[in-house]
Each structure stands twice: as C-alpha cells, then as structure tokens.
Amino acid sequence: MSSLLPERPAVPNYPTASPYQKQLDVARAYFHEQLQSSDVEWDSQTKSDVxxxxxxxxxxxxAPNTVRGVTVVKGVSPETFLFGVVTSDRLRRLWDARLDTSGIVASYSPDEFTFYSTTKGFSFVVSGRxxxxxxxxxxxxxxYELVQxxxxxxxxxxxxxxxxxxxLGGWKVEAAGSDTKVTYVVKVALNGSMPSAIVNKVATETPMCVGTARDTFYKHGFAPFIRRSSLSAKDLVVQNQRNVDDVYRLTLSTRTVGAEVEVVFDRExxxxxxxxxxxxGEGVETSVDEAAGVIKVRATQENKEMVVVVRAK
Incomplete structure (x- = not known):
C-alpha cells in the first residue's frame, strides 16, 4: 500500500492542473444536475434528520441508482466541516464504517489530487472494494464543492x-447562517458479485454519511486542517496531511523564505x-496561538523537506 500512497505525492511542476479535467467536468455537471433536480424526481424519506x-x-x-443525503450541521463553518471532518482521515474513520485505507496518489495543487481508497469486506464471502x-x-x-x-x-x-x-462522489457544503448545509450525492457501481440485500444496504448507508459525519462533529469536534486563505502553493508545497495514532502530520516542501501556512485546531x-x-527536519519555524486555535508555520530556508507534527497535550 505504501508504494501506492507516497509520503510526498506532489508532482514536480506543482501547482498545475491535473490531466483529468474532462472527467471531473463531466462529474461536476452531473452533480449540478442532481442538485438542481426537482424533489419529485427522487424516492425520498427522512431518517435521523437526514x-x-x-x-x-x-x-x-x-445502472446503479443515484443517492443523496442532505442535512444541516449546527455551529460550524463550511470550511471547518469539509476539511476538518469530511476529508480528515482521522475523523472519517469515525463516520465511515466501511473505510479501510485511503490516501493521495498524486497531488497537482491544493485543489486537485488523485486518490486510492479501499473498503472493508461486506461479509465473509463478499470482498472489499x-x-x-x-x-x-x-x-x-x-x-465549497468536492467532486470525485x-x-x-x-x-x-x-x-x-x-x-x-x-x-460521482459529490459533497456540497454551504453556509446557512452560523450553520452549514451539507449535501452528498453518490452514483457508484460496486461491480462483481454481491447479494442484492447488501447492495440495498450500502445504497441506504451511503447517503446517511452526512448524518454520521454531523454526529461525529458534534461528539468529537474537528481535526487539524490548513486554513484555505493561508495557502500559497507556489511558495510552500503541502505534500500531505495524515493522522497517525491520533497525531497530525503535515508534510511540506519549502520554496520561498517567509512563506507561511496556518493550521487550525479544535481548542474546544x-x-x-x-x-x-x-x-x-529543518526549514520552517512554528508558533502557536492557543487562544485562537492556530499554528503558524513559516519557511526559513528554501528547498527543504520537513514534517510538522501536532500532538494533543
């Protein structure tokens, strides 16, 4: 698995556009079509406020059904929920019971990457996907929208x-006052041999992820994430963000002295x-504002590789 998920997945000409623009454009167009479709087109029900x-x-x-889940998460911004809960490997393990492994294969920019993800087996006789x-x-x-x-x-x-x-795997997080409305739309073919009962169960569980992610946030808060407004991809390359044994590891490559990035953590x-x-490693200095819940990372040397490690006290 480690050979598929490199520690430093950024391509040499980072930041750049990925070679998969056409596929992503098609997926996003389908995503928007579903977001704009009338409720009468859907076989709908409400469960646990989802x-x-x-x-x-x-x-x-x-073809497989397209499924969606919609809910409102109270007291959180779209940025915090998407990057601190949905895309965090630490929190995803709590809200996605099917997840086995997941990581970045190649990173083209802070906005674009390729990934490899595996699920656990569905039963003793049905292998994982x-x-x-x-x-x-x-x-x-x-x-924000996240399209896969x-x-x-x-x-x-x-x-x-x-x-x-x-x-399509599409997440839309949008501000609703001081809350966040979350919509998750999925169309996936599991392929291979699988009993219809398991297929139906997965089709129900998948859109409920918005509810389990919401409840995970209410119980555990959010994992550290990089503040989007602080990103400067040409000056400081974010290679990877991983959580190992509940320790946040931010792998960076410096290009320009003085470049900064801010990591937000949950002080509540x-x-x-x-x-x-x-x-x-070397090449950066860090400072912590405990009251604000922000870690600043500043490049002090060019062309260095390092890992910033964040542990709970």
Whole structure:
C-alpha cells in the first residue's frame, strides 16, 4: 500500500492542473444536475434528520441508482466541516464504517489530487472494494464543492479487491447562517458479485454519511486542517496531511523564505487541552496561538523537506 500512497505525492511542476479535467467536468455537471433536480424526481424519506433520496437511471435500467443525503450541521463553518471532518482521515474513520485505507496518489495543487481508497469486506464471502479516482475542490462563494470520479488507469488491479466504479462522489457544503448545509450525492457501481440485500444496504448507508459525519462533529469536534486563505502553493508545497495514532502530520516542501501556512485546531473538543508542535527536519519555524486555535508555520530556508507534527497535550 505504501508504494501506492507516497509520503510526498506532489508532482514536480506543482501547482498545475491535473490531466483529468474532462472527467471531473463531466462529474461536476452531473452533480449540478442532481442538485438542481426537482424533489419529485427522487424516492425520498427522512431518517435521523437526514433527507435521503434515491433516483433510478431512466436511460439505463442496469445502472446503479443515484443517492443523496442532505442535512444541516449546527455551529460550524463550511470550511471547518469539509476539511476538518469530511476529508480528515482521522475523523472519517469515525463516520465511515466501511473505510479501510485511503490516501493521495498524486497531488497537482491544493485543489486537485488523485486518490486510492479501499473498503472493508461486506461479509465473509463478499470482498472489499477499491476505488481509484480524481478529486477537485471548488470554492463557491458561500462554501465549497468536492467532486470525485473514477480514473481506473492510474492504479492496477489489487489482489483481494474488486474495483468499483465511481461515477460521482459529490459533497456540497454551504453556509446557512452560523450553520452549514451539507449535501452528498453518490452514483457508484460496486461491480462483481454481491447479494442484492447488501447492495440495498450500502445504497441506504451511503447517503446517511452526512448524518454520521454531523454526529461525529458534534461528539468529537474537528481535526487539524490548513486554513484555505493561508495557502500559497507556489511558495510552500503541502505534500500531505495524515493522522497517525491520533497525531497530525503535515508534510511540506519549502520554496520561498517567509512563506507561511496556518493550521487550525479544535481548542474546544479534540485539542481542548492545547497542542505540542514539533518539526522533523529543518526549514520552517512554528508558533502557536492557543487562544485562537492556530499554528503558524513559516519557511526559513528554501528547498527543504520537513514534517510538522501536532500532538494533543
């Protein structure tokens, strides 16, 4: 697995556009079509304050259903929820029971990367699935969209896994006053042999992720994440953000002295006792504002590689 998920996945000409623009454009167009569709097109129900919906493909009866989940998360900004809960590997392990492994294969910019993800087996006789995909983040003015779709040619077939096809995995987080409205739309073919009961169960569980992610935030807060407004991709390359044994590890490459990035941490729940920050390698200095819940990382040398490590006190 480590050979598929490098520690420093940024491409040499980072930041640049990924070679998967066409696929992502198609996926985003389908995402917007579903966001704008009338409620009467969906087979809908409400469960645990999540509006669930399913829609059949009228042009292809053999295609998987498109499913969606919608909820409101109180007391959180779109940025914090998307980057501190949805995309955090630490928090995702709490809200996504199917997740086995996930990580970046290649990073093209702070907004675009390719990924490889695997799920646990569905039963003793039904193997787990894996997905190879392209991902892009879009700023929308009042929030963000995260759009993902399959690009199977990137990683060869893996032993013990059946390759699923992700037509669309789309998250939309938008401000609703001091709260955040979250919409998750998915169309995925699990492929391979699978009992219909498991297929139906997965189709119900998948859009409920908005509810489990919401409840995870209420209970645990959010994991450290990079403040979007502080990103300067040409001057400081964010190679990776990973949580290992509940320790946040931010892998960086410096290009310009003085470049800074800010890491936001949860001073109310996950790190309410504060943080200890250390650096493996050289080329940056750090400072912590415990009251604001912000770690500043500043480049002091050019062309250096390092890992900023954040632990709870």
């Amino acid at each position: 509006e669930l919906g399913a829609k059949k493909d009228l042009e292809d009866s053999s 894996d997905i190879v995909g392209a991902s892009r983040i879009f700023e929308t003015g009042d929030g 779709t399959s690009v199977d040619d990137l990683v060869p077939a893996q032993k013990g896994k059946t390759r699923a096809t992700l037509f 729940k996950l790190h309410k006792g504060g943080v200890n920050v250390s650096v493996e």
